[in-house]
Each structure stands twice: as structure tokens, then as C-alpha cells.
Amino acid sequence: MGSPVQRRITIKDVAEMAGVGVATVSRVLSGGSASAETRERVLDAATKLDYRPSALGRNLRQQRSGGIALLVPDITDSFYARLTDGVLSCARSYREPVTIGVTGDDPEQEADLVGALLEQSMDRVIAVPSGDGEMWAPALRAGLSVVFADRRVWRDPAPGQRRVLDEVPAVLADDRAGVRTAVEYLTGLGHRKIGFLARHGQSYRMEAFRAAVGDALDEELVAPARASRDSAYAAAAGLLQRRPDITAVLTGDNMLGEAAVLAARELDVRIPRDLSLVMFDDVPWAELCAPPLTVVAQPAQDIGYRAAELVMRQGRRPRTVTLPTQLIIRGSCGPRR
Amino acid sequence: MGSPVQRRITIKDVAEMAGVGVATVSRVLSGGSASAETRERVLDAATKLDYRPSALGRNLRQQRSGGIALLVPDITDSFYARLTDGVLSCARSYREPVTIGVTGDDPEQEADLVGALLEQSMDRVIAVPSGDGEMWAPALRAGLSVVFADRRVWRDPAPGQRRVLDEVPAVLADDRAGVRTAVEYLTGLGHRKIGFLARHGQSYRMEAFRAAVGDALDEELVAPARASRDSAYAAAAGLLQRRPDITAVLTGDNMLGEAAVLAARELDVRIPRDLSLVMFDDVPWAELCAPPLTVVAQPAQDIGYRAAELVMRQGRRPRTVTLPTQLIIRGSCGPRR
DNA sequence: AATCCTGATGGAATCGTTTCCATGGGAAGT
DNA sequence: ACTTCCCATGGAAACGATTCCATCAGGATT
Numbered sequence: 001m002g003s004p005v006q007r008r009i010t011i012k013d014v015a016e017m018a019g020v021g022v023a024t025v026s027r028v029l030s031g032g033s034a035s036a037e038t039r040e041r042v043l044d045a046a047t048k049l050d051y052r053p054s055a056l057g058r059n060l061r062q063q064r065s066g067g068i069a070l071l072v073p074d075i076t077d078s079f080y081a082r083l084t085d086g087v088l089s090c091a092r093s094y095r096e097p098v099t100i101g102v103t104g105d106d107p108e109q110e111a112d113l114v115g116a117l118l119e120q121s122m123d124r125v126i127a128v129p130s131g132d133g134e135m136w137a138p139a140l141r142a143g144l145s146v147v148f149a150d151r152r153v154w155r156d157p158a159p160g161q162r163r164v165l166d167e168v169p170a171v172l173a174d175d176r177a178g179v180r181t182a183v184e185y186l187t188g189l190g191h192r193k194i195g196f197l198a199r200h201g202q203s204y205r206m207e208a209f210r211a212a213v214g215d216a217l218d219e220e221l222v223a224p225a226r227a228s229r230d231s232a233y234a235a236a237a238g239l240l241q242r243r244p245d246i247t248a249v250l251t252g253d254n255m256l257g258e259a260a261v262l263a264a265r266e267l268d269v270r271i272p273r274d275l276s277l278v279m280f281d282d283v284p285w286a287e288l289c290a291p292p293l294t295v296v297a298q299p300a301q302d303i304g305y306r307a308a309e310l311v312m313r314q315g316r317r318p319r320t321v322t323l324p325t326q327l328i329i330r331g332s333c334g335p336r337r
Numbered sequence: 338m339g340s341p342v343q344r345r346i347t348i349k350d351v352a353e354m355a356g357v358g359v360a361t362v363s364r365v366l367s368g369g370s371a372s373a374e375t376r377e378r379v380l381d382a383a384t385k386l387d388y389r390p391s392a393l394g395r396n397l398r399q400q401r402s403g404g405i406a407l408l409v410p411d412i413t414d415s416f417y418a419r420l421t422d423g424v425l426s427c428a429r430s431y432r433e434p435v436t437i438g439v440t441g442d443d444p445e446q447e448a449d450l451v452g453a454l455l456e457q458s459m460d461r462v463i464a465v466p467s468g469d470g471e472m473w474a475p476a477l478r479a480g481l482s483v484v485f486a487d488r489r490v491w492r493d494p495a496p497g498q499r500r501v502l503d504e505v506p507a508v509l510a511d512d513r514a515g516v517r518t519a520v521e522y523l524t525g526l527g528h529r530k531i532g533f534l535a536r537h538g539q540s541y542r543m544e545a546f547r548a549a550v551g552d553a554l555d556e557e558l559v560a561p562a563r564a565s566r567d568s569a570y571a572a573a574a575g576l577l578q579r580r581p582d583i584t585a586v587l588t589g590d591n592m593l594g595e596a597a598v599l600a601a602r603e604l605d606v607r608i609p610r611d612l613s614l615v616m617f618d619d620v621p622w623a624e625l626c627a628p629p630l631t632v633v634a635q636p637a638q639d640i641g642y643r644a645a646e647l648v649m650r651q652g653r654r655p656r657t658v659t660l661p662t663q664l665i666i667r668g669s670c671g672p673r674r
Numbered sequence: 675a676a677t678c679c680t681g682a683t684g685g686a687a688t689c690g691t692t693t694c695c696a697t698g699g700g701a702a703g704t
Numbered sequence: 705a706c707t708t709c710c711c712a713t714g715g716a717a718a719c720g721a722t723t724c725c726a727t728c729a730g731g732a733t734t
Contacts, residue, residue, distance in 0.1 A: 006478065006479070008400075010689095010690055010691085011690065011691065012690080015714095020713075021713065021714035022690090022691085022692095022714080022715090023692080023693075023713070023714055023715075023716095024712080024713060024714070026692055026693085027692090027693095027712095027713090030692080033711070034712070034713085035711090035712060035713090038712080038713085052452070052455060052456050053456070053691075054456070054458060054689090054690055054691070055402070055456050055457045055458065055691095056393075056396050056397045056400070056402060056457075056458050056689075056690070056691085057397060057689070057690025057691035057692085057719095058690075058691050058692070059393050059396075059397075059691085059719095060394060060396075060397045060689085060690080060691075060718095060719050060720065060721090061690080061691045061692045061693080061718075061719055062691085062719085063345075063393070063719065065392070065393060065402075067436070074422075075412070075418050075421050075422050075425065076418050076419055076422050078413070078415070078418075081412050081413050081415075081418045082413055084412050084437075085411075085412050085413050085439070088412065088437070088438070088439055095453065097436045097438070097453060097457060098436065098437055098438075099404070099434045099435065099436045099437075100421075100435055100436075100437050101425070101434070101435075102422070102425055115389070116432065116434060118389060119390065119392050120392045120434060121391060121392065121393050141343065142343070229621075258622070258625060261625055262624070262625070283622075284566075284595055285595070285620075285622030285625065285626065287599070288595060288598055288599070288622065288626045288627070289622065289625045289626065289627070290625070290626070290627030290628075345720090347719090347720055347721085348720065348722095349720080352684095357683075357684080358683065358685070359684080359685090359720090359721085359722095360683070360684055360685075360686095360722080360723075360724095361682080361683060361684070363721070363722055363723080364683090364722090364723095367722080370681070370682075371682070371683085372681085372682060372683090375683085390720085390721070391719090391720055391721065392721090393719080393720070394689095394719075394721030395720080395721050395722070396689095396721085397688090397689050397690070397691090397719085397720075397722095398688070398689055398720080398721050398722045398723085399689085399721085399722070400690095
């Protein structure tokens with residue numbers, strides 16, 4: 001019930017009330033030139049009628065719907081939630097709406113979402129890419145401005161695509177340094193058999209781990225998981241059971257860290273006595289955990305904020321931004337026994 | 338540089354290639370009636386040209402931009418992240434994009450966002466309302482279909498507004514039962530001085546707490562906080578210091594639970610020996626905490642999913658949906674000493 | 675055979691904005 | 705005084721879809 005929905009106030013109404021043409025109203029409202037008197041009359045009419053320009057009309061005319069699209073693997077993951085928060089907080093200052101999609105780290109879903117983006121004529125995208133990134137080629141060709149966050153795309157054999165994808169700006173945490181610092185810390189404590197739990201999509205970290213460990217690398221100690229909690233737990237439990245000689249583990253994100261703690265408890269492996277644990281990404285609960293977790297902190301919110309800044313500054317093509325990580329030592333690591 | 342951006346394929350191109358009028362193409366593509374032969378020719382041309390209808394054109398014509406808007410207080414909060422995930426997963430099945438905004442539990446920001454929604458001609462909104470909800474009246478008048486999630490609006494003195502707001506469907510957790518169960522559990526353990534930590538916006542839970550405690554209520558034991566982590570910690574620490582006679586605390590959400598654990602540690606109040614703690618909302622880390630936290634679990638994801646379902650079914654006005662909560666007993670409560 | 679009806683079809687209007695272009699007037703320069 | 709220039713201004717086109725409405729063909733009915 002209630003009153004019937006009211007007709008929308010259009011620019012035409014404002015023009016009529018102010019006694020000017022619609023073109024003039026448009027110009028005044030978008031900061032074009034106009035005489036002081038006209039400007040005042042138009043502004044007056046606009047406020048009196050409580051006129052709000054329709055984004056629909058503008059978007060169609062300009063052939064692009066404003067706003068920023070954000071594609072993350074999993075909004076439930078604290079890291080991506082914080083990243084999202086950063087994007088939102090920057091977007092707010094530009095008064096741009098943010099449309100969000102979750103990819104589940106699945107290239108197919110990602111391609112789907114990119115298609116939807118094109119349909120919506122979104123022209124600004126921030127994405128955490130999952131696959132080899134080939135689905136981005138048509139989007140780039142269609143004129144979208146894309147910024148990658150947290151990861152770039154997998155190095156890909158196809159040389160043609162690669163160039164265009166390498167031009168996509170990216171905002172990253174300094175994985176390499178973060179992994180190196182963590183590994184050095186662990187080797188400093190005497191650990192030699194260090195395991196690494198990673199998800200697909202964390203290949204950069206996995207590579208950095210291989211580089212940091214160097215000769216001591218035992219491929220069996222690198223355990224990949226898929227994007228779900230169950231898969232994370234399975235990978236963690238599997239690694240600990242397969243290799244009881246392991247004395248330290250680094251996990252590629254907080255979900256895997258959680259899984260490692262649970263699996264260790266289940267298998268009666270005590271942290272840090274039997275196993276030292278370093279987790280990528282500092283989350284609020286790391287401090288509440290028993291024992292408090294030593295972590296490689298990443299500026300998640302900042303990554304999102306910077307990515308949003310980049311995607312808004314269409315003009316100059318900025319290069320990749322790398323933000324520092326920080327090793328925060330708490331209580332989950334001890335000397336090798 | 339890459340090739341120049343290509344011209345968009347429009348319905349006109351398809352019509353030309355198929356040798357029919359644009360009206361026919363539109364009809365075929367949106368499931369209207371057409372002869373089998375025409376249909377095939379159109380579909381053929383559409384695939385051959387890789388035609389994707391522009392949402393912009395459609396939206397303008399239909400005077401509404403599709404998609405769902407979602408307003409939450411804080412995307413960083415695990416509860417709202419899971420709720421968002423539920424919304425996204427339902428929206429995906431309708432192929433509807435989701436635009437998200439964070440209100441910070443601040444009515445002013447919320448009003449701002451609602452204004453932006455109107456500007457975008459969004460006509461489907463899911464919101465966790467923060468204030469007295471008066472900013473929703475113009476939106477409802479403009480024809481938006483709104484669904485509240487997790488909370489309804491504060492009961493408001495103004496009787497005119499109230500009716501229209503009470504018609505807004507809502508998907509809620511059963512706060513009342515959840516609070517009652519938790520309080521009964523604690524009183525069953527012998528606790529008499531039970532504190533309650535809540536945020537603004539959790540007035541329903543606060544009320545439920547007052548009802549559940551009944552005579553034993555001591556207003557000083559109810560501590561409100563604002564939406565930030567700092568404020569949560571301040572409220573928790575303040576409560577524990579002000580009233581050392583307190584033996585149990587119920588927190589209105591997981592951020593306050595986290596704050597309570599930290600504050601207790603800081604003040605050397607041991608859980609569960611000196612203080613029993615029940616937290617609203619089950620989060621993954623509740624199990625990892627020392628001690629593991631007893632919680633009132635809420636179906637966060639389900640709340641989001643159901644809300645999205647409701648907002649998509651324009652037709653029948655459904656009533657409020659209340660979903661059950663569940664007390665999960667872990668290790669953070671003990672008998673009164 | 676004339677009429678009616680049904681279903682397919684295409685032209686044109688429409689949504690609300692921005693922007694191109696033509697027009698007009700007033701100020702400045704010769 | 706005449707030309708030139710510039711700026712304010714408004715009409716109209718454009719964006720790409722949907723949808724109303726008129727038209728037309730062909731079959732069924734009287």
C-alpha cells in the first residue's frame with residue numbers, strides 16, 4: 001500500500017523550473033561554464049526539486065557504468081575481507097559504488113564474472129586473479145582498466161598474451177621478502193626440515209619458498225591445497241602424517257594456518273614443542289590462539305586501498321607497487337629438539 | 338599499445354545480420370514469441386557476433402538497474418563476511434551483481450549510502466540497519482524493495498513511519514532464544530552477576546538479555562560499545578575493572594568476545610576459572626582460542642542467503658524469517674567459584 | 675467469397691543524460 | 705563604425721535496449 005511511487009525528477013524538470021535548457025542544467029551541474037546568475041537559478045531549482053541525476057542516463061550516454069568491480073577468491077577469508085575494506089574506503093572518497101564477486105579461486109568462475117562485468121559495462125576492475133589470466137585478454141581489449149591485487153597472473157607460456165597482461169598494474173605484498181624472513185627465522189632456530197602449506201594461486205609464495213630454502217628443499221614437504229577449509233585441513237593433516245620428521249611449517253595464508261593448528265592438535269603434535277609454525281597473514285585471532293601464532297603480517301587493507309587508487313587514476317600507467325611485510329614473533333616457534 | 342578498442346556489438350548488428358528488425362531480436366533473446374526459423378537465424382547471428390546485450394541500455398529503458406545492494410556495518414567482521422557470502426551465493430544463481438557498502442553502524446553514513454543507491458536506481462537492497470531507520474522511508478516511497486538482515490530497525494516513537502518500516506521483511510537470528518539459552522546455561526552453573534557487552538545496534542539482544550536476567554538485572558553490568566575494535570576493548574576492560582564481582586560475561590558479537598578475552602588476559606582475570614565467557618557468533622577461531630570459547634552460533638551465511646531470496650521474490654510479501662541459534666559448549670565457562 | 679482472428683514482424687517512441695553544433699549578443703580590437 | 709572573437713545558451717542527436725502499436729500474411733469460420 002502506501003502512496004503510489006512518485007515520478008522521478010529529471011533534468012528536464014529542473015530546466016523548466018529554472019527557465020533554461022537542459023544542456024545548461026547539465027553544464028552547471030557538471031561544473032561547466034555558465035553565467036553566475038544562471039548558475040544560481042539552476043542550483044536553486046535543483047535543490048528545490050531535490051533533483052538527483054540518474055546514473056542510468058549518464059552511464060548509457062557515457063558508455064560506461066561507473067563504479068569499481070572487485071573480484072576476490074573468498075570474502076570469508078579475513079585477508080580478503082580486509083582488502084575489500086580498503087577498496088571500499090578508497091572508493092567511498094570518490095563516491096564510487098563497489099560491486100563484488102567471489103571467484104573461489106576457480107578460473108572458470110572468474111571468467112564467468114569477467115563476462116558479467118563486460119555486460120554491465122564496468123570499466124574499472126580490481127581482481128585477485130586465479131588462473132593463467134587468459135580470460136583477461138578480451139576484457140583488456142574491450143578497454144577495461146584492470147588492477148591486480150595480492151597476486152599477478154601465473155607466468156604463462158603464450159608469449160602474445162603475456163605482454164598485455166604484464167602491463168596490468170598490480171599491488172602486492174612483498175611475498176619474497178616475507179617468505180625469506182620467515183625461513184631465515186626458522187633456520188636460525190635450527191630447523192632443517194621445513195614444510196610449506198600453500199593453496200593454488202599462491203605460486204609466488206611457493207616459488208619464493210623454494211628459493212629461500214635452496215638446497216635443503218624436499219619437494220615432498222610442499223603441500224598444495226584447494227580453496228576450501230576441508231581441503232586445507234586435509235593438506236595439513238596429510239603433510240604431518242606423511243612426514244613425521246618435519247619440525248617446522250610455514251603456511252601460505254591464515255586458513256591454512258588454522259588448519260595446521262587443528263591438524264596438529266588432532267595428531268597430538270604440540271606447538272611449539274614438536275612443531276614450529278609460522279603463518280602468512282596476521283589476523284586478530286592469531287594473538288588469541290594457544291599458543292599465540294608467529295606470523296608474517298601483510299598490509300591487507302592498504303593493498304586494497306592502493307589498488308583502488310590505482311584503478312581510479314586512469315591517466316598515468318603506474319608500475320607495480322610492492323608493500324612490505326613484517327615478521328611478528330609470538331609463541332608458535334621454538335628451537336629444534 | 339595493443340589494438341584500438343573495438344566497437345561494441347549492439348542489437349542492431351544482430352538484427353542486420355539476421356535480416357530482421359531489432360524488435361524481433363529483442364523478443365527472441367528475452368524469450369518472446371517468434372517463428373522457429375527466425376529464432377534460429379537470430380540466435381545464430383548472435384553467437385556468430387558474440388553479442389552480449391548491454392545492461393546499460395536495458396537498465397535505462399526499464400528504469401531500474403538490476404543487481405542487489407548490500408549494506409553491512411563492517412565487512413571485516415567475520416559474521417558480516419559470512420552473511421555477505423550467503424548473499425553472493427544466492428545472487429549468483431540469479432546472475433545478479435551485488436554492490437556492497439559499509440555503514441560502520443553509523444546512521445549518517447547509512448543515509449548517505451541509501452542516497453547513492455537511489456541515484457543508481459538500485460531497486461533491491463539488503464541492509465543491516467543501524468539507526469532508527471527513518472532514512473529508509475524515502476527509499477521505500479521511491480519503490481525500492483528492501484529486506485533487513487540480522488536486525489530490524491530500532492522501535493521508534495514516530496508512529497507514522499513505523500508502520501511502513503514494520504512492513505519491511507527481515508531475516509533474523511533468534512536472538513531472544515539464543516540469549517535466553519546462554520543465560521540459563523550460565524545461571525545453571527551458579528552465576529548470578531552476569532555482564533553483557535553489546536554494541537549499539539544490538540539493542541534487540543540487549544533487551545533479550547534484560548528479559549532473560551529478569552530481577553537479577555544490574556544495569557551497571559550492561560556495557561555498550563561503538564563499532565571499532567578499540568571501543569570494544571575499552572568497554573570490555575572498563576566492565577571488568579568497574580565490577581570485579583562479575584563472574585560471567587555474555588558478548589553480543591565476536592569482536593566483543595575477542596576484546597573480552599584480551600581484556601581478561603591483560604587484567605589477569607583467568608577464563609574460565611575467574612570468569613565464564615559466552616560469545617555471540619561462532620567463528621572459526623573460537624575453537625583455536627585458549628580456552629576454546631563457548632558460543633551462541635548463528636547461521637550467518639544462511640541469513641544472507643535467505644535475505645537475498647526474499648529480495649528477489651518481489652511478488653508475495655513474506656513475513657519475517659527467524660532462524661535458530663545454537664549454544665555450542667566448549668571450554669570458556671565454569672562453575673561459579 | 676467475404677470476414678474474422680491469430681501470430682509474426684518491424685518501425686518508432688521511450689528512458690535521462692551528455693555533448694555537438696549553431697545561434698545570438700556583447701565586448702574588444704582595428 | 706565595422707569586424708572579430710568569445711562566451712553563454714538551447715535544440716537536437718546519441719547511447720542501446722524494450723515495448724507499444726500498426727501492418728500483414730495466412731488459415732479458419734460463416
